[in-house]
Amino acid sequence: MTFLPLVPVMVFSTVVTGWFNLSEFLPVPLAVLAGAAWGAGIGLLGLRLRAVSWLEEVVVSLGAVGSAFAGCGGLMAILLLNGAMDSASLTGETLESTFLPSIPYYIAVNSILELVVIPLLIVLCRRRVPVLAAAALYFLMRVWTYLAFVPARMGWAESDHSAQVLTPAERHQAAQDLMLDDPRWIMLLVMFGLLLVPVRAGSHHGSAGLPAGKPAPA
Secondary structure (H helix, E strand, O other), X not given: OOOOOHHHHHHHHHHXXXXXXXHHOOOHHHHHHHHHHHHHXXXXXXXXXXXXXXXXXXXXXXXXXXXXXXXXXXXXXXXXXHHHHOOOOOEHHHHHHHHOOHHHHHHHHHHHHHHHHHHHHHHHOOOOHHHHXXXXXXXXXXXXXXXXXXXXXXHHHHOOOOOOEOOHHHHHHHHHHHOOOOOHHHHHHHHHHHHHHHHHHHHHHHHHOOOOOOOOOO
16 A cells, blocks of 8 residues: 555645644644644545545545535625625625625535545545646635635625615725635636546446446436
């Protein structure tokens, strides 16, 4: 058993899980250590489960579903917020109530991807270039998210918002703080497309292995 695949998994978990997430609750050195430990643990689990023939396709499919949920959810949130900005009677409270419900959605989807799916993809699919490209794209996107989007958006959400109609200047500032030109949904849908390649390849491979004259199961 080679332990080389543990290296990128530990890097991913150290940065994303440890530095960016756990450091909110723990001292940075301890958070980074905990992130690395999680990466090592989930990576070792993946190595042990490599013999399970169906697991790789399941994890790839989960990655595709998760990236689609995150990408489409991000696009929908941007459309809703931009639509709200067009309202002449928009208040800060209304804009806040439009934005806040999206936060638990993103936390749920990205937590599953960050903690389980992406680390397992790296370990189980280390010879599949589209999958590794999708994992690398997700890593870059999450780093960008935590460095740029989280501080700006959470800073706006935590500030006070009145029931008064927003002035043009306040609308402009809110649009900047909420980053309504957010392109990350495109990156997530590219990731979805990359993960569809092995999913479709696995489907065709399974169908090709059927005896002649027997249709593929529905």
